[in-house]
Amino acid sequence: MAPTESKFQSSEVIAAWKYICQLRVQLHKNKASLVLGAGISWDLKLPLWGSLIEKIKSAMQLKAPEAMLVSEPPGKAALVLFEIFYSFKKSEIIASEIYKDSNLVERKILSDWRELIHEALYSDTKENERRKTIDEHPYFKQMIAFIKQSELTVNYNFDDYVEYGLSFTDLNPTKHERPYQTIWSHHSQFTKDKCVIYHPNGFLPFDKKKFQSENLIFSDGAFADQLLDGIGGGLSTLLHVLTKKTSILLGHSLTDSTLLHLLRKSSTISPGNYNYFIRYMRDDEELDTQSRTAIFEANFNNYNLITLFFRNSDIREFLHAITLPEDDFLLESDILGLPTKYCYYMVGSIGIGKSTALSQFGNLITLDEWFDERPAEMANSPEDLSTHKTITIDSWTNQQFGKKNNYLSSKKVGVFIIDRSPMDPLTFVVDITIEDRARSMLCQGIRPGKSSKIVEAGEIIHMIGEPSEIWSRLITKRKESSWPPEKIAQLQDKSLELYKPLHPKFVNSTGRKEIDVIRDVAKIIFSAAYTPSDLDGELRRIANA
Helix, strand or coil, X not given: CCCCCCCCCCHHHHHCHHHXXXXXXXXXXXXXXXXXXXXXXXXXXXXXXXXXXXXXXXXXXXXXXXXXXXXXXXXXXXXXXXXXXXXXXHHHHHHHCCCCCHHHHHHHHHHHHHHHHHHHHCCCCCHHHHHHHHHHCCCHHHHXXXXXXXXXXXXXXXXXXXXXXXXXXXXCCCCCCCCCEEECCCCCCCCCCCCEEECXXXXXXXXXXCCCCCCCCCCHHHHHHHHHHHHCCCCHHHHHHHHHCEEEEECCCCCCHHHHHHHHHHHHHCCCCCEEEEEECCCCCCCCHHHHHHHHXXXXXXXXXXXXXXXXXXXXXXXXXXXXXXXXXXXHHHHXXXXXXXXXXXXXXXXXXXXXXXXXXXXXXXXXXXXXXXXXXXXXXXXXXXXXXXXXXXXXXXXXXXXXXXXXXXXXXXXXXXXXXXXXXXXXXXXXXXXXXXXXXXXXXXXXXXXXXXXXXXXXXXXECCHHHHHHHHHHCCCCCXXXXXXXXXXXXXXXXXXXXXXXXXXXXXXXXXXXXXXXXXXXXXXXXXXXXXXXXXXXXXXXX
């Protein structure tokens, strides 16, 4: 008997179902990544930054009592503590007369400093309890299920718990000798198709004998150097993750200046690529609607981040929903009464900027205006074509919309953005009635013969603008003679009237920066709400009028 109650009980996760559908598609296409911060370490019994500093101070106390007096914030404190450590350690090493070369002395100091950090980092970790720690973590297993399907995971932490989790065959069955690759340099080449773990701040495995990074990004100075290095391309791997993939930032507080710089830069490079930020909520924490909205808008507008306010249990369900086998996911969605396919039709006048906007949303499933090469005559206004040519073009257009609709109907999960809807040709009618054009679209394109297919429902994003500016854009495309401003205005008015019963969302695309237009489109697509319009019903109403 089929279950009557879903395993997903979190209202926050249910509200994020659209995002889950997008992430499932991206993960399947190897274009989704986790970007892990210090927040995941708490339940792994690893010290957070402030606690790590206190442990280092205590370890230095015997030989440098002044270390206990350091009270600066963690980033600055790490700088000061290193200088104290450097001073007494250098004297010790020189006195030992083992390392006589100055270069070797410097290397030994850095090695001992790394050893001190290692001892502090794993001070509460016991080898025989590590698996138990993973099992008791609120969402570690779900995180591993995501990571093993992902090409690249960014881990800002030094520890090797992710690698440790991937090494268990019950969590990550594999025939490979080592089911992951660890890197810490942006120069490194990937040797695996999946499960590459990138530690941009350095890597300190629990087993000291294992390969590890020579340098650690552990102080304000090191972070500043990393940021400067990024200007010269040193952060290229991170920038690629944030601009070309859909990433989930988990365990972050958004206070890292380097990460904020990268997020800001990525939002200008790829204005249509949006990532997810999990704003961690303690069990006893509450945020009013106004505060949530302010945080969401600030992160959305400045960093292209979609903010999710999740507790540990929400994170667990969220990651599980993304990695659930498709048949199980479709069943759960059906039990919850939630859609798994979200369609957005971009409509508007010729030259309004639909295709330009569409090209920015590579993190969604995009459908271009036409499946096949467009006949050259379609660049002209319908009034400039012969009746025979118009009939030929109308028939070809019907087939194209039929192909797009067949593609959409075959897909079960995802967020789709489509250039033009099957209603668009009704704004170009010449020599026939709009009713006849609607009938030909339905009978020849959407459901030819005995087909019973319907036009896929979806939200309408109607782009509008000033006809004179639209005309100026057509000059560069050499279409200005066929589409003077008055014809553009008429076409836009027809489109507005045609789509009015479907209550479209409007985006003004003239007199504004392209990035602002794209953000307005993104706000519609990435809003939690989804109210699809019945395009099939409207086409039938027109056809039968």
